[in-house]
Amino acid sequence: MPRAVKGVLIECDPSIKAIILKIDKDSGHGYIVEDLDDETLVVKEPKLPELKLRLEKILERTQMLERDEESDPENPG
C-alpha cells in the first residue's frame, strides 16, 4: 500500500525555492517534508505561517519593491 503524508504543497519559482531550502537548512530541517522538484515541495502544515514570515523577511532585505503611483488622471494632485 502506498503511504500518505499530511502537508502543504508549495509551488513557486526556483529562486524562491532556493531560499526556502536555505531557511530549512539553517533551522535544522524543521520545515520540509519532501523536496519534489525545482518548483514544488511539501512542508509541514503547522510550520507554514512561520516559513512565510521568514521568507517575507528575507525578501524584504533583498528586494526593493517599486512604489506604485497612485496618480489619477482626472484628479491630479
Next chain:
Amino acid sequence: MSGNIRGFGYLESLPPVTFRRLYQQPATALAIFRRMLPNLAKTIVTTLLYNESPVALGDLEALVRPESYREREDAFSKLRRLHIITENNLDVSLDPVFKKNFRLALTGGGDHHSFGVPCNTEDKKKITVQFLDDYATRQFEAILHYMVGTHNEVKPSKGVITLLTKGGLMERYGAGSVATITKNGFSFLLQDGNPQIWALLIQYLEMSEELGMEQTDVLHFLLMLGSLELGQAYSVNTLTETQKLMLADLRDYGVVYQRKSTSDRFYPTRLATTLTSESGGLRSASASMSSAMVKDAEEGKGFIILETNYRVYAYTDSPLQIAVLNLFVKLSTRYPNLVSGRISRRSIQEAIKMGITADQVIDYLSAHAHPQMRKSLVTLPPTVVDQIRLWQIEGERMRTTTGFLFKDFHSTQEFEEVAKYAEELGVLKWKKPSKRCMFVTRHEQIADWLKRRASAQQQQQQSKKVAT
C-alpha cells in the same frame, strides 16, 4: 475561501458518537438529510429507507449512470462520513437509529417534540412576520455594524462581543480597550447571510462546550430551528435546560424573538427557519434588508457600478456597505446617496494583506452590481476583473495547497490507477510519474478505495487458489 472561518461544513468533522446521538431526534435527522446531502445521496437514502434488508452495493451503484461515476463516489463518501449508511461486506443498509427517526420525521408519530411544540394560546400582542424580519435584521445588522465600527443605535450585547473575539473575528489589545476587526472578520463580512450566521453558530457551539453545555443538545436545537415555521410561536416548556439557556443568546443574534426573557413562548425568525434550507435565507425574502448580507440579484437592488477605467460608483448611504466597499476601493467622494472611488493596485493589495481574496472582491462586486450593469452580457468589465486577479498573483510568491502526499507506490500501474481515480474525484493537485508521487487535497476516498481494492485483490487470489 479563507479557511479560518468554519462554516456549516465543520459539522462533518464531528466524531461518529456525536452523529449517532444526533440521529436520535427526527428533526435533526431530517435537517442533516436536507442540508448536508447532495441530491444523489438523498436518492440513495430514500431507496434504502423502507428496505428492511440490506441492499447490495452493486445494485445501488447500478442506479447511477456509469459516466456519473464521480458524483456517485462523492455521494457514497458523504454518506459514509456522516455515518448514515453502514456496510457489511458488500451489503449496504441505513444506520438503524437514523432510519427509525428519519421515518418518523417523514410520516409523523411519536411524542418526541423534536419539531417544537406550537403555543396554542393566543399571544396578547400579535407578532407579525414583518415584525420578526425587522427584528432579525436589526439584531444581525447591529453585529455587522459593530464589527466595522460604525455607529448604530442598537449595540450588540456582551455575549455577542465575547463570541466575536473568541471566534477570532475581532481582537482586543489589552483589557478594556475597544475591539477591532481582524483578517478573519473582513472575510466574514464579505460572505452571504447564511454562511455568516452559521459561522457564528458554529463558534457558539464550540464556546458552549467550554461553558459545560451539552454539545448534542445545542446542535439538536440549532437544527430543529430550521424546521420551525415563521410567524408561529413555540412553547419554551418542552425545551431542555441547556436549550432554555441558549434562547437568551440566540435572541441576541436575532435568530429567535422573545418579548421578555421570562416569556413562555419564542418565535423563530427568518434567520432560524432558513438555517437548514437548501437555498439562501434572508437575502431574497426580505426586501427591507439593505446590508452586506443581502444578495439581491433578482430584485435588481444592486447598487454598484464598476467602469472599465476602474472607477466605482455605489448608490448607497448605508455605513455598513460603505465600510465594506472601503476594504478594497479607494473612496474619494461622498454624496448623500452615492459614494465614488477607484480600484487600484494598492487598494486591492491592501485588501489582500487583510486576508481578502480577489475572488471575494469580484464575487461581492458582481453580487451587488447595479441593474444597469446586468444589461450587458458580462456584468463586470472583464479587463478590471482580470486585473484584480493579476494584482493578487503579483503579491503571491508561492501557491500553497493543504492536503496529502501519496508516495511509495509498488508499481507504475498502481500509481497510474490511483492518479486516474484521484483526477476523476477532482482531488488531484500535482503528480510526478517519474517519482511515483502525487499530491491530493483529500485522502479519505482514496484510502477507502485502496483498501477496497486490496481486499478485492486478495479475494481474487484466494479464489484462484481454490480453483487450482
